[in-house]
Amino acid sequence: xxxxxxxxxxxxLTENRITEERxxxxxxxxxxxxRGLGAKILFDExxxxxxxxxxxxxxVVAAGVVTGIPFAGNCRYVIMGKSPLTNIWGETNASxxxxxxxxxxxxxxxxxxxxxxxxxxxxxxxxEAQLRDASHLWGKVTGETEELIKRELQDDRIRIASIxxxxxxxxxxxxxxxxxxxxxxxxxxxxxxxxxxxxAIAVRGTLKIPxxxxxxxxxxxxxxxxxxxxxxxxxxxxxxxxxxxxDDLHATGRLPTKNFQKCTFEQYENITGETMAExxxxxxxxxxxxxxxxxxxxxxxxxxVVDPAYGGPEYESAxxxxxxxxxxxxxxxxxxxxxxxxxxxDTISTGVTxxxxxxxxxxxxxxxxxxxxxxLTWGNHQAIIQLVEKIAKREGIGDLLAEGVKRAAxxxxxxxxxxxxxxxxxxxxxHEPRGKKGVGxxxxxxxxxxxxxxxxxxxxxxxxxxxxxxxxxxxxxxxLDMGRDKARMVxxxxxxxxxxxxxxVCMYASWPEGGVRVQTIKxxxxxxxxxxxTLAELMTVGERAFNLCRAFNVREGxxxxxxxxxxxxMEPLPEGLYQGQAIPKEQFEQMLDYYYEFRGWDKETGIxxxxxxxxxxxxxxxxxxxxxxxxx
Amino acid sequence: MKxxxxxxxxxxxxxxxxxxxxxxxxxxxTLRDVCAALAKKFPAFLGQLIVPGTHDLVExxxxxxxxxxxxxxxxxxxxxxxxxxxxxxxxx
Numbered sequence: 001x002x003x004x005x006x007x008x009x010x011x012x013l014t015e016n017r018i019t020e021e022r023x024x025x026x027x028x029x030x031x032x033x034x035r036g037l038g039a040k041i042l043f044d045e046x047x048x049x050x051x052x053x054x055x056x057x058x059x060v061v062a063a064g065v066v067t068g069i070p071f072a073g074n075c076r077y078v079i080m081g082k083s084p085l086t087n088i089w090g091e092t093n094a095s096x097x098x099x100x101x102x103x104x105x106x107x108x109x110x111x112x113x114x115x116x117x118x119x120x121x122x123x124x125x126x127x128e129a130q131l132r133d134a135s136h137l138w139g140k141v142t143g144e145t146e147e148l149i150k151r152e153l154q155d156d157r158i159r160i161a162s163i164x165x166x167x168x169x170x171x172x173x174x175x176x177x178x179x180x181x182x183x184x185x186x187x188x189x190x191x192x193x194x195x196x197x198x199x200a201i202a203v204r205g206t207l208k209i210p211x212x213x214x215x216x217x218x219x220x221x222x223x224x225x226x227x228x229x230x231x232x233x234x235x236x237x238x239x240x241x242x243x244x245x246x247d248d249l250h251a252t253g254r255l256p257t258k259n260f261q262k263c264t265f266e267q268y269e270n271i272t273g274e275t276m277a278e279x280x281x282x283x284x285x286x287x288x289x290x291x292x293x294x295x296x297x298x299x300x301x302x303x304x305v306v307d308p309a310y311g312g313p314e315y316e317s318a319x320x321x322x323x324x325x326x327x328x329x330x331x332x333x334x335x336x337x338x339x340x341x342x343x344x345x346d347t348i349s350t351g352v353t354x355x356x357x358x359x360x361x362x363x364x365x366x367x368x369x370x371x372x373x374x375x376l377t378w379g380n381h382q383a384i385i386q387l388v389e390k391i392a393k394r395e396g397i398g399d400l401l402a403e404g405v406k407r408a409a410x411x412x413x414x415x416x417x418x419x420x421x422x423x424x425x426x427x428x429x430x431h432e433p434r435g436k437k438g439v440g441x442x443x444x445x446x447x448x449x450x451x452x453x454x455x456x457x458x459x460x461x462x463x464x465x466x467x468x469x470x471x472x473x474x475x476x477x478x479x480l481d482m483g484r485d486k487a488r489m490v491x492x493x494x495x496x497x498x499x500x501x502x503x504x505v506c507m508y509a510s511w512p513e514g515g516v517r518v519q520t521i522k523x524x525x526x527x528x529x530x531x532x533x534t535l536a537e538l539m540t541v542g543e544r545a546f547n548l549c550r551a552f553n554v555r556e557g558x559x560x561x562x563x564x565x566x567x568x569x570m571e572p573l574p575e576g577l578y579q580g581q582a583i584p585k586e587q588f589e590q591m592l593d594y595y596y597e598f599r600g601w602d603k604e605t606g607i608x609x610x611x612x613x614x615x616x617x618x619x620x621x622x623x624x625x626x627x628x629x630x631x632x
Numbered sequence: 633m634k635x636x637x638x639x640x641x642x643x644x645x646x647x648x649x650x651x652x653x654x655x656x657x658x659x660x661x662t663l664r665d666v667c668a669a670l671a672k673k674f675p676a677f678l679g680q681l682i683v684p685g686t687h688d689l690v691e692x693x694x695x696x697x698x699x700x701x702x703x704x705x706x707x708x709x710x711x712x713x714x715x716x717x718x719x720x721x722x723x724x
Contacts (some may be wrong), residue, residue, distance in 0.1 A: 249719040
């Protein structure tokens with residue numbers, strides 16, 4: 001089989017046993033890799049109802065079919081398992097260099113199962129793999145872990161994905177870091193690693209990806225390079241990273257501020273990408289084969305020492321640790337970001353959880369007696385830094401906040417739930433759905449809980465030049481529209497993003513945000529594999545992956561009742577350009593009806609119908625869902 | 633006639649240090665004329681936000697007039713129109 005290394009590594013941590021499995025071509029073509037392949041493995045192998053932090057959970061690390069082929073945006077990989085934050089489908093992506101190196105080391109994916117007796121790390125090198133003792137690494141931060149492993153294995157070119165104390169201490173939103181600053185951020189996969197006593201995965205390889213038509217690939221990579229230079233956001237991303245958007249979001253009143261109570265931030269100028277570039281930026285780092293180089297690397301001495309090794313804040317981190325907590329100190333934002341990367345904490349969930357705690361403090365639900373004496377007032381950046389440390393170590397108030405806002409609010413009670421801004425248990429990211437309402441529908445129906453990456457945002461599709469009729473995006477729709485066409489748009493974009501995550505390509509390099517055309521990516525898949533693929537076939541792979549993740553969640557009890565938004569995000573916006581804009585419940589429910597109709601899901605339950613699953617080649621899933629419901 | 637243009641994108645605010653600006657254009661003016669007037673008032677717009685010579689808007693900026701995205705810069709405007717200068721914000 002071309003396009004793949006053709007092997008999946010299975011690592012049983014309980015039995016200290018490593019085996020290899022062949023990646024069958026029919027599975028590869030139906031799921032491609034990344035999210036799709038992980039969904040197939042986890043749906044088939046995990047029993048419903050298991051504790052995500054138990055040995056029964058499995059962790060899949062998967063690259064995509066284009067990962068490691070040298071064109072911009074080809075570098076991503078996905079870590080998946082049942083999430084300890086949401087108790088449903090967990091999935092988290094990262095860029096950088098780990099994904100390509102995993103393939104050069106000989107494997108398309110790794111499946112971890114069980115739990116090691118003591119801390120270990122996996123070393124994968126040119127088709128060989130071994131588990132090595134990590135007792136001496138336990139307790140170390142991510143950067144130090146990477147340095148020690150590289151020294152131990154005597155190779156500086158090894159790529160390492162590891163956890164710090166956040167993952168070891170089972171913070172429910174602990175992430176996984178590679179190269180110090182590429183984060184597989186969301187859904188707590190770092191805690192799953194911690195629960196398995198798996199400290200790190202180290203990969204290094206010089207194997208070649210078998211390609212069906214190497215000459216054609218070379219031509220297409222040149223074509224992709226040309227296209228990436230024509231991308232509308234290339235310069236913005238290079239100069240300011242994704243934080244270049246922060247001022248636009250403030251200007252349009254869509255910048256989450258004060259735990260989503262506000263949507264503009266008076267001190268926004270302090271934390272923009274532009275200010276970062278003019279003050280603390282030291283360089284911009286690229287990912288594998290990408291000329292954009294959007295990773296902003298920062299350093300500072302006052303009021304905090306910020307280590308450039310850990311990169312710098314992108315937009316989500318700047319807003320979550322900045323405006324959402326009313327923190328207008330850029331160096332403090334950068335320090336909190338650095339600590340999250342060191343300790344392996346998701347910056348979005350960390351920021352939103354701290355903002356939640358600040359609102360509880362403001363409203364008297366938490367006092368100094370609860371916060372270990374910390375004055376948890378809005379914008380108090382010393383408090384933010386202290387809380388990041390405490391969360392990672394589960395010290396004092398940190399133990400409560402390490403549970404995420406949903407569980408913390410349930411423990412605090414007395415109405416704290418109203419300030420817990422989450423969907424399906426995951427903290428809401430930094431996008432205001434009342435000013436781009438398709439984002440609201442995508443948030444509510446995302447398979448991994450609140451997520452801003454499930455559908456490209458509404459702004460693009462007001463402009464005819466961004467339409468893409470080949471995948472059904474054939475009419476412009478206003479960002480505030482909540483009608484049938486908007487529901488259709490979100491469905492199509494959901495399948496499209498599931499495709500991207502299965503391929504696994506980067507949204508910043510590829511259409512619509514980046515310049516690489518979807519047609520070019522399709523041609524690269526065809527030239528890599530030798531398959532005569534069409535865009536329609538690829539979109540079906542995305543839809544298949546999306547539905548399989550939904551089926552995973554249905555088996556865990558998810559239904560229409562869970563496809564909701566927090567009450568705060570449905571109320572009229574209090575200020576800004578879209579002041580008064582709300583997401584009225586009736587209109588939202590109507591939009592959800594339309595969405596289910598386009599998805600081929602039952603309108604009452606939100607469960608994929610037998611016909612839809614059959615159409616996607618997932619007929620066997622229906623039987624498994626029925627068995628699961630009967631056993632409840 | 634006098635028109636007020638609201639700056640609802642970060643770049644226009646940063647370059648002008650204003651959140652809106654009043655410009656004077658002739659009766660029957662188009663949005664391209666508005667761009668020319670803005671460029672005259674804020675020379676820093678030229679290059680980064682407005683293309684010198686053609687007075688096109690640099691991608692991904694656009695105008696919203698009276699609540700709807702303007703299809704192009706040939707759209708005519710009149711006194712009292714609500715004109716917003718915006719950018720497609722990617723997110724992520």
